[in-house]
Amino acid sequence: MKKILYYIMMLPIFLSGCEKDLMDYEGLEGVYFAVQWGDSWGSELTWPYQPYTNVQFIQLGDADTATVNLKVMVTGSVKDYDRTFRVEVNPDSTTAVVNVDYLPLENDIVIKAGEYMAMVPVRLIRTEALQHEEKIIGLKLVANQYFTLAFPEWDAVKGFNSGDIHERFDASLHEIRFSDMMVRPTVWTGTDSSPYNDGAESGLWGAFSRKKLEMICERFDLTYNDFMSTTTMPLVLQNLIAKTMSQLLIDRYNAKDPVLEDDGRLMFFSGCPWTSKIGVPWVPDEDYYD
Amino acid sequence: MKKVLYILLGILFIACYDDKGSYDYHDINETTIEGIDGSYNVTMGVTTLEIDPKVSMTMADPEDTTRFQYEWRANVAYNSTILLGTTRKLNYPVKLDPRNYTLYFRVIDRQTDLVTVATASLNVGAPYSRGILMIGENREGEVDVQMLAMNTDTVLCKDILANSGLPVLRDPVDIIHTGYNSTDKNIKLWVLTKSQAYFMDRMTFKGNETDVFSKLLYLSQSYDSDFVPVDVIPRIKDKAGNVASSSDRAVVCSNGYIFVGSSFMLGGDYYMDPVNCESSNPNVWLKAKPYLLYSLNKYNGIVWYDETNERFMRVASSYVTSSSTMVDVEGDPFDWDQRKTGRTMVYGENTFNTDGGSTDGNSFALLKDGAGEFYIYKFYVSSSVAKRDSYTINRSLATDFDKADFYAFSSRRTVIFYTVGSRLYAYDYNKGNEKCYLLEDFGENQITMLKCDTQIEPSANPIYLATYNDTDGGSLRKYDQGMDPNKVEVIPVPNACWTGLIKIKNMSWRANN
Numbered sequence: 001m002k003k004i005l006y007y008i009m010m011l012p013i014f015l016s017g018c019e020k021d022l023m024d025y026e027g028l029e030g031v032y033f034a035v036q037w038g039d040s041w042g043s044e045l046t047w048p049y050q051p052y053t054n055v056q057f058i059q060l061g062d063a064d065t066a067t068v069n070l071k072v073m074v075t076g077s078v079k080d081y082d083r084t085f086r087v088e089v090n091p092d093s094t095t096a097v098v099n100v101d102y103l104p105l106e107n108d109i110v111i112k113a114g115e116y117m118a119m120v121p122v123r124l125i126r127t128e129a130l131q132h133e134e135k136i137i138g139l140k141l142v143a144n145q146y147f148t149l150a151f152p153e154w155d156a157v158k159g160f161n162s163g164d165i166h167e168r169f170d171a172s173l174h175e176i177r178f179s180d181m182m183v184r185p186t187v188w189t190g191t192d193s194s195p196y197n198d199g200a201e202s203g204l205w206g207a208f209s210r211k212k213l214e215m216i217c218e219r220f221d222l223t224y225n226d227f228m229s230t231t232t233m234p235l236v237l238q239n240l241i242a243k244t245m246s247q248l249l250i251d252r253y254n255a256k257d258p259v260l261e262d263d264g265r266l267m268f269f270s271g272c273p274w275t276s277k278i279g280v281p282w283v284p285d286e287d288y289y290d
Numbered sequence: 291m292k293k294v295l296y297i298l299l300g301i302l303f304i305a306c307y308d309d310k311g312s313y314d315y316h317d318i319n320e321t322t323i324e325g326i327d328g329s330y331n332v333t334m335g336v337t338t339l340e341i342d343p344k345v346s347m348t349m350a351d352p353e354d355t356t357r358f359q360y361e362w363r364a365n366v367a368y369n370s371t372i373l374l375g376t377t378r379k380l381n382y383p384v385k386l387d388p389r390n391y392t393l394y395f396r397v398i399d400r401q402t403d404l405v406t407v408a409t410a411s412l413n414v415g416a417p418y419s420r421g422i423l424m425i426g427e428n429r430e431g432e433v434d435v436q437m438l439a440m441n442t443d444t445v446l447c448k449d450i451l452a453n454s455g456l457p458v459l460r461d462p463v464d465i466i467h468t469g470y471n472s473t474d475k476n477i478k479l480w481v482l483t484k485s486q487a488y489f490m491d492r493m494t495f496k497g498n499e500t501d502v503f504s505k506l507l508y509l510s511q512s513y514d515s516d517f518v519p520v521d522v523i524p525r526i527k528d529k530a531g532n533v534a535s536s537s538d539r540a541v542v543c544s545n546g547y548i549f550v551g552s553s554f555m556l557g558g559d560y561y562m563d564p565v566n567c568e569s570s571n572p573n574v575w576l577k578a579k580p581y582l583l584y585s586l587n588k589y590n591g592i593v594w595y596d597e598t599n600e601r602f603m604r605v606a607s608s609y610v611t612s613s614s615t616m617v618d619v620e621g622d623p624f625d626w627d628q629r630k631t632g633r634t635m636v637y638g639e640n641t642f643n644t645d646g647g648s649t650d651g652n653s654f655a656l657l658k659d660g661a662g663e664f665y666i667y668k669f670y671v672s673s674s675v676a677k678r679d680s681y682t683i684n685r686s687l688a689t690d691f692d693k694a695d696f697y698a699f700s701s702r703r704t705v706i707f708y709t710v711g712s713r714l715y716a717y718d719y720n721k722g723n724e725k726c727y728l729l730e731d732f733g734e735n736q737i738t739m740l741k742c743d744t745q746i747e748p749s750a751n752p753i754y755l756a757t758y759n760d761t762d763g764g765s766l767r768k769y770d771q772g773m774d775p776n777k778v779e780v781i782p783v784p785n786a787c788w789t790g791l792i793k794i795k796n797m798s799w800r801a802n803n
Contacts, residue, residue, distance in 0.1 A: 234558075236551075236556040236558070240510055
């Protein structure tokens, strides 16, 4: 009888040979910046992880402030209680000034129970200075009682390649680079200097300038973002802009109120009977203002 | 004791033993399907798909519908499945959108859950891809479209507009397929009415109230009236569906505005601001007569008539943004500027007439003065516009010419056909040999349309004439032009009279999708 009991007791041991052994995560619980961006056609499934984020106020319409939410993720198992991680401004990489270029940072962010990520909100302020220079806010994650720094040496992840890939960086650091400078948009159908036209502006819209783009936006009720793809700036609209703006410039010229670029040259669109060279101011004919 | 152990061990190892035992097998009903072809080619809205498959069963009656369930489906892989029928014999008036499907016939045995399947290719074609499009009114006076589809046999497709999804429309104007274009999205199928013009889905002929001309416009300013096209050129110029230019297009609207566009320059079938203005006064709009005059065979811009100032104007290409006047020289057969003559344009037409070396086709304008006299101007809209000749209609010969409902210029002879009520006339304007002919009187039938064909058989230039009476409805007749130089006659073409039609207002050719 004892032997029977022995075999019955051994039964689970016999059967346990069929069970697969799944290992639990045993690494450190840490935090890291998991900020992804890249090509417009991609998504978080394909965008590479990035050590910085660009913010162009010009693409945000008339907004005076902008809130950037930076994604921070945790390693280790999900917990059934709230945990806090710490983020601070990194003075080594920061050129922006608190309360001038950004609002004070919220340093302690909660990862809620059952969650594995949280956002760090950074509130940027649009200042006049941003039209001429770029500002940087550097952020760093700081270890605390809940989290270590998960990836001080982050290696690019295979398969996440729809965008600029940074092979290695410190994922406990992240920079926000922001400005309000109007750079030449994606769709600008013109050239600064044509070798076929003695170096003068050419193409439908000639050389890019902030003044010219703002005139177009005002005339056609457009925004900077409308110039960022051919969906919002199709070829027919590009032609209409050239036709309309050139007529507007001609009318202003004939009304003795010519539109000049900042360097003093006549503004140019295709259809204008004059040529303009960057850096060469317009010299009116002697009798122009008579 | 040992027995107990053996039982326990048996229990332990039995779980690891693959079951290779033997069982009792029973015959079940087996189903075979025959009589389904490998592929079926049908036409949407025209064909009724009829298939009578032979279903054989080893142990059951195929007609036992309590046990057997039948299913016919048209499937597009990874996309859709459409149930066509649930009986063994399929009788399905094809309403599927034109495309290729896999046809599934499934026999489901509810008793055994066994499913037997037969498949075939099902190719659904568009009925509207090739043939004569006709727009007119049904008996209720509503706009409808019919088509003499000529894919293989000539088939009359009815109620096309009624099933298009568009609201009920009134006052038909024209129906236009814009012809071949290497860019599919630039090909349009226009339904024009007085109140609005719509471009339709070319495959299904479905319409959407938002698919109107203004959707194609990019304007620098607002205008106080709606733009409703009354003509879109260039028109199809041959049976294959070719046009004078695949990148240039011009549109004249009912409010007298003209738009020109180059899909090459504008990236598609789009238009910028109207061009019925002069460059010196770009915001002063000149009202155009609803005729765009150009060479049917080769596009070199257009000539149009400025109703505001009684003169012909020129738009030399699709790249210009305004119209220009044309120069008159002493001794010309006529003047572009008509203010001195007191004449105004009443009709215009483009032809394949080559008089004067106009290899790409002369255009004709019919003008009328305050005294009721009519004049024909013939000119060539080539890279430079050339006046060819002018003619005065002899009113004493041309019976009721001023009462005509429709005019049509022959491409082949110095003849203008015209209709008054039920009568068809021809007037030969050959100088010194002017004659008028009453060619036919259709009695109770009112003539509702007259065309000299420049699309299907441009060389032969046959006449298409539509009539209508309340009892029999509409009809369409085709006539060949007689070429006896001593007389003008028209010869009915055998088997080219179609009856039971709408009250035809206009027609045009469609060569392909």
